[in-house]
Structures are given as structure tokens and as C-alpha cells.
Amino acid sequence: MDLNEIKDPSFLKELDIRQLNQLAQDIRYFLINNISKTGGHLSSNLGIVELTIALHYVFNSPKDKILFDVGHQSYVHKILTGRANQFKTLRKYQGLSGFQKRCESSHDVWEAGHSSTALSGAVAMAIARDLNNQDFSVIPVVGDAAMVGGESLEALNHLGSINNKVIIILNDNQMAIGKSVGGFGDFLSSIRLSGTYNNLKQDYRNITSKNKIGKMVFNVSKRVKDFVKHGLIDDTIFEDFGVDYLGPVNGHDLDDLIRVLNLAKISKTSVVVHVVTKKGRGYRYAENDYAGKWHGIAPFNVNDGTIKHPEPKDKISWSKLVANHIEKNMAEDEDIIAITPAMIHGSAMDNIFKHYPNRSFDVGIAEEHALTFTAGLAVANKKPFISIYSSFLQRAYDQVNHDIARMDLGCLISVDRCGFVGADGPTHHGVFDIGFLNPLPNVIICTPSNAKDAKRFINTYLVNNDHPYILRIPRGYIKDEVVKCNELIPIGKWKIENNDNYDVTIICYGQNVNMIRDYFTDKDIKVRLVDALFIKPMDLEMLEQLVDDKPLIIYETELKINSLASNIAYYYSQKGILKQIYSFGVDDHFSVQGSINEILKDEGLDMESFYQNIKEIIDEKRKN
Numbered sequence: 001m002d003l004n005e006i007k008d009p010s011f012l013k014e015l016d017i018r019q020l021n022q023l024a025q026d027i028r029y030f031l032i033n034n035i036s037k038t039g040g041h042l043s044s045n046l047g048i049v050e051l052t053i054a055l056h057y058v059f060n061s062p063k064d065k066i067l068f069d070v071g072h073q074s075y076v077h078k079i080l081t082g083r084a085n086q087f088k089t090l091r092k093y094q095g096l097s098g099f100q101k102r103c104e105s106s107h108d109v110w111e112a113g114h115s116s117t118a119l120s121g122a123v124a125m126a127i128a129r130d131l132n133n134q135d136f137s138v139i140p141v142v143g144d145a146a147m148v149g150g151e152s153l154e155a156l157n158h159l160g161s162i163n164n165k166v167i168i169i170l171n172d173n174q175m176a177i178g179k180s181v182g183g184f185g186d187f188l189s190s191i192r193l194s195g196t197y198n199n200l201k202q203d204y205r206n207i208t209s210k211n212k213i214g215k216m217v218f219n220v221s222k223r224v225k226d227f228v229k230h231g232l233i234d235d236t237i238f239e240d241f242g243v244d245y246l247g248p249v250n251g252h253d254l255d256d257l258i259r260v261l262n263l264a265k266i267s268k269t270s271v272v273v274h275v276v277t278k279k280g281r282g283y284r285y286a287e288n289d290y291a292g293k294w295h296g297i298a299p300f301n302v303n304d305g306t307i308k309h310p311e312p313k314d315k316i317s318w319s320k321l322v323a324n325h326i327e328k329n330m331a332e333d334e335d336i337i338a339i340t341p342a343m344i345h346g347s348a349m350d351n352i353f354k355h356y357p358n359r360s361f362d363v364g365i366a367e368e369h370a371l372t373f374t375a376g377l378a379v380a381n382k383k384p385f386i387s388i389y390s391s392f393l394q395r396a397y398d399q400v401n402h403d404i405a406r407m408d409l410g411c412l413i414s415v416d417r418c419g420f421v422g423a424d425g426p427t428h429h430g431v432f433d434i435g436f437l438n439p440l441p442n443v444i445i446c447t448p449s450n451a452k453d454a455k456r457f458i459n460t461y462l463v464n465n466d467h468p469y470i471l472r473i474p475r476g477y478i479k480d481e482v483v484k485c486n487e488l489i490p491i492g493k494w495k496i497e498n499n500d501n502y503d504v505t506i507i508c509y510g511q512n513v514n515m516i517r518d519y520f521t522d523k524d525i526k527v528r529l530v531d532a533l534f535i536k537p538m539d540l541e542m543l544e545q546l547v548d549d550k551p552l553i554i555y556e557t558e559l560k561i562n563s564l565a566s567n568i569a570y571y572y573s574q575k576g577i578l579k580q581i582y583s584f585g586v587d588d589h590f591s592v593q594g595s596i597n598e599i600l601k602d603e604g605l606d607m608e609s610f611y612q613n614i615k616e617i618i619d620e621k622r623k624n
């Protein structure tokens with residue numbers, strides 16, 4: 001069928017199983033073709049096609065509330081709720097979001113981007129529903145990896161102690177971005193392998209078969225488990241929490257899915273429906289992709305699975321640069337331990353895990369644990385290196401503060417995806433970490449502009465191991481000119497270029513140093529450029545030297561509040577130095593999705609706008 005004609009999911013109710021299966025095929029074809037052009041979260045969506053169809057078949061969205069955890073797997077839901085015709089704009093500037101987005105549709109009742117929040121939202125909605133005497137179902141759809149994110153378990157624990165019904169769909173594909181890790185995965189595997197599925201299949205059919213007047217035979221006053229004969233079901237972890245369990249059900253069998261969801265719908269109590277799916281199903285390159293390459297994929301050629309715009313040949317990703325340097329040092333220093341909260345591939349740590357399996361730990365989607373685990377290793381005289389995305393570090397702020405900075409522990413926290421990340425948008429931009437890390441005592445924060453400084457910073461940590469070292473790197477590429485580097489870096493020292501003949505001073509850090517240097521090379525405005533690679537401690541000596549009668553401009557692609565600019569202004573004010581500062585950065589709002597250039601433009605931080613602004617500042621100053 002033409003998916004662009006879908007207005008809302010009500011049409012599904014008229015379809016029979018054969019037609020629903022045909023629809024599933026059409027959706028898979030649509031997803032593969034569209035995502036091959038735009039890029040996006042392919043694998044998770046291919047795996048959830050039948051489940052999403054069944055959910056919209058059995059329930060009545062938006063009256064019934066379907067919440068997708070993370071939301072990266074909500075593309076099928078978007079198609080069924082009338083947004084297929086917007087897929088050309090998926091994850092683009094002003095286009096369709098890659099996650100559920102409340103402003104896009106009344107069917108999107110929840111928003112996320114970060115994992116393990118849907119259950120908390122669902123429990124709250126169920127309680128509010130019952131307080132209001134309303135009648136609808138609340139259905140969080142949670143992945144097997146997101147289910148063990150701490151917040152999910154906190155919400156499950158809460159749910160077990162109340163009488164407000166939630167239908168939890170556990171989408172078990174045995175994968176996070178790569179392979180799922182941890183004891184919970186083993187527990188799910190043991191259920192899958194137990195043979196219960198086949199026995200339950202008959203139970204479901206018996207229970208949900210209709211009587212002569214077409215009513216469900218299931219007695220709604222009873223709990224689901226009283227109707228399921230076969231099973232070990234009683235001893236699932238969910239039952240221990242006080243929530244019923246149904247499953248496992250084959251997540252690609254629409255007939256079974258519909259029966260089980262109907263059962264969950266009429267159950268009196270909260271229930272976990274355990275649905276077994278295959279990530280990447282239907283596209284051979286994405287199936288069995290245990291490294292996670294196809295989880296979030298750039299535009300690709302459908303026929304051979306090759307990426308359309310591969311990485312630049314003369315550059316290396318910042319993540320890889322850092323991971324390679326750590327790996328090299330791991331060969332010589334047995335105390336180095338590498339940690340990631342579920343982001344091996346994105347953090348380019350694949351080789352570290354391959355070559356040092358005993359000294360590398362993927363702790364799952366568990367940012368809080370990951371940081372306190374880092375603290376524990378430091379206390380045990382190891383040299384922990386943790387790589388974590390800036391926006392996911394927001395989850396573990398207390399751990400950096402209370403467990404690491406307060407004890408002044410030696411560790412290296414590589415904060416990846418700093419600044420704008422592009423298509424993932426507001427949930428993922430790394431624009432807040434300076435604001436929240438800078439106030440912490442004892443931390444050293446460095447945002448290098450080049451590969452050599454990044455390596456020198458890592459080396460300094462490995463040699464001194466005396467404080468929390470925070471290395472900030474962006475999503476992007478850099479030239480790795482000095483492959484071998486054993487040098488150390490002087491902590492808190494900035495660098496200055498063109499100190500003699502200039503119209504303005506620009507202070508910036510990270511890859512913006514290179515962008516600004518390149519842009520102004522042939523411009524009529526002569527720039528004295530300061531590479532403020534240390535956000536903390538700042539180079540106070542240099543800061544005092546920078547004061548003259550020329551405009552002092554600070555350019556950041558981070559939030560202006562609690563920024564380097566505000567720290568500099570505060571320092572000058574404390575010193576009684578009267579100097580106007582022109583601060584360019586992200587205003588007090590969440591930045592949009594799009595290409596980096598589009599986002600810069602949207603923020604007024606693109607080089608053309610920046611240049612015009614500086615021209616106006618210079619003209620204004622000349623007038624006075």
C-alpha cells in the first residue's frame with residue numbers, strides 16, 4: 001500500500017492477518033529505502049515493525065498512550081500515525097525528529113532520546129489516569145538494554161507497589177547498540193531457551209479464543225498468570241517486583257502478538273509482555289550486526305550495504321584518536337582500565353575490547369554506575385579511562401561530583417560528542433557539560449584543538465594520575481599528524497597566535513580554533529587567536545596580558561550561561577579589571593537538529609554571521 005496515504009492507525013482494524021503481514025513488508029521496504037538516503041536508526045526499527053503494527057491494531061492511540069523508550073525505534077509508529085510523507089526530512093534541519101516528539105503528533109505522548117525514561121513516565125500517566133477516573137491503557141515499549149538502565153528498575157520497583165495498571169512491552173532483541181551485556185540478558189535468554197514459548201502459544205490461543213457471542217473468554221477479574229498453564233512464569237524477576245509476566249512471544253508473528261496484547265489489555269494488573277525480536281530483521285547487512293554498525297547508520301547503498309560518504313581519508317575521528325592512544329598505552333601500562341556505558345562502537349573502543357578483554361568493561365546503559373565504578377577503580381590504584389558522551393554524562397553528574405571530584409581521584413573521563421552533534425538534535429547536543437563540570441573542585445578540563453594536545457593531555461594523566469582529568473572531544477574528525485607522542489602538557493597553559501598586529505582578540509577552544517583560524521586567514525579583520533584549551537584551570541597570566549583597547553571576543557559552541565566567557569568575566573571582575581567581553585555562544589534554549597552548519601547558522605554562530613558581528617563591534621568601538 002502507499003504508506004504516504006496513512007492518516008492515522010484506525011485503518012489497521014479493517015485489515016486481516018495476511019494484509020497486516022503485507023503491510024509489515026511494505027514498511028520494511030520503505031524504511032530501508034528512506035534511511036538509505038537520510039541515514040538514521042535502521043536496525044531497531046526493522047526489528048519492531050510487527051510489534052508496532054500489533055500495538056496500533058490492538059490499542060487505540062492516542063487515547064491509549066504508547067511511549068517508546070529512547071524513541072529511536074519509533075519510525076514505524078510515525079509511519080502508522082500519518083508521517084510517512086515527511087521521511088525525506090528525517091533528522092534534518094526543521095524536519096522530522098529521529099525520536100518521538102510531542103509537537104509532531106498527538107500520538108507522541110512522550111519524548112526522549114536518552115534511555116530508560118519511558119517506564120517512569122508511564123507509571124506517572126497511569127496514576128494520573130486513575131486519579132482522574134479515566135479509562136485508557138498506558139504502554140511503555142522498552143528495549144532489553146534500556147530495561148536495566150537504573151531508572152527503569154526504579155520505576156518497575158515503584159510500579160510493583162501500586163495498583164495502577166501499566167502494560168510494559170519488553171522488546172528483547174538481545175542487543176543494545178551492539179550485543180547486550182550483563183546478567184539480565186542471561187536471565188532473558190534462559191526464558192527464551194526454556195521452551196515455554198511453544199507451550200504458551202497454545203495457552204494464548206485457548207485464552208483469547210472468542211465464545212459464541214464473540215466475547216473474550218478471559219475472565220477480566222483474574223490475573224493473567226492464573227490463565228497460563230505452562231510455565232516457570234512464577235519466578236521471573238518481574239513477579240518478584242510484583243508485576244505479572246507474559247511471554248516470551250515471537251515478535252515477528254502478528255497473530256501471536258495480537259493475541260498476547262489482547263490478553264495484556266484485558267488483564268486487571270500490570271504486566272510485562274516479553275516480546276522476542278530480531279534487530280535489523282529483513283536487511284541482511286543489518287541482521288547479526290553485533291558490533292552495532294547498523295544501529296545508527298549514515299546514508300548507504302541498499303544493494304551492497306556500503307556507506308555513501310565514508311570517513312575522510314586523511315583524518316581520524318576524535319573518538320578513535322583517543323581510543324587508539326589509550327590502547328597503545330594499555331600495552332605498556334597494565335593498570336589502565338577502559339570503561340564504557342554501552343557505547344563501544346560510538347566511542348571507537350572496539351579494538352580496546354578486542355585486545356584487552358580483561359581490562360575493558362561495558363557496563364551497559366548505566367552511566368551512574370560507570371562513573372562510580374571509575375571512582376572505585378581509582379581508589380583501588382588503577383588508572384581508569386572512561387569514555388562517555390557529553391549528553392549522557394548529564395545522568396552521572398552526582399557521581400562525578402560526589403564520588404570522583406570530592407575524593408580528588410585520579411581518572412580520565414573522555415567526554416565525547418561535545419558541542420553540536422547534528423542530526424540527533426536537542427537530546428544529544430553536548431552543550432551543557434562545561435556549565436556543570438566547571439564548578440567542581442579538583443577537576444582539570446581540557447578541550448584540545450589538535451591531536452597532539454589530546455595525546456599530551458592523556459599522557460599527563462597517565463604519568464601524574466593525581467586528579468580527575470576531563471578530556472572534551474567533539475563528534476568529528478581531526479588530522480593525526482604526530483602518531484607517536486610521549487610528551488606531557490603544561491596544565492592550564494593557553495596558546496596565542498598573531499600577538500603583534502591585530503584588530504580583535506578571539507578566545508576559543510577545541511575545533512573552533514581551527515575553524516576560526518581558517519576562516520579569518522584571508523579576511524580584512526586581523527585576529528589575535530587564543531587557543532584556550534584548558535577550561536579549568538584557566539591561564540590567568542595570559543588572561544591579564546590579553547587586556548588592551550581592542551575588542552575581546554569569546555566564541556563557544558556551548559551554552560553561554562556558565563561558560564568560559566562567564567568564567568573570564570568573573571575573573572576580571574574579581575581582579576577589578578574593567579574589560580568588556582563580547583560572548584558568542586548558545587543562548588538559553590535547546591538547540592535544533594540538522595547539519596552542523598545549519599545548527600551554527602540557526603544559532604547565529606556560523607562564520608559569516610560571526611564576521612559581520614565582529615565588524616559591527618569594531619565599527620561601534622571606532623565611533624566611541
Ligand SMILES: Cc1ncc(C[n+]2csc(CCOP(=O)(O)OP(=O)(O)O)c2C)c(N)n1
Pocket residue numbers: 044070072073113114115142143144145146147171173175176177279341342343365367392395
Ligand atoms: C542514557 C543513554 N545512554 C546511552 C544511550 C545510547 N543508546 C541509544 S539506543 C541504545 C541501545 C538501546 O538498546 P535497547 O534498549 O535494547 O533498544 P534496541 O535498540 O535494541 O531496540 C543506546 C545505548 C542513550 N540513548 N541514552
Ligand SMILES: CC(=O)[C@@H](O)[C@H](O)COP(=O)(O)O
Pocket residue numbers: 070072113114177295296346417421424475
Ligand atoms: C539513540 C542514541 O542515543 C544513539 O544511537 C545515538 O544516536 C548515537 O549517536 P552517534 O551517531 O553520535 O554515535
Ligand SMILES: [Mg+2]
Pocket residue numbers: 143144145171172173174175176
Ligand atoms: Mg535491545
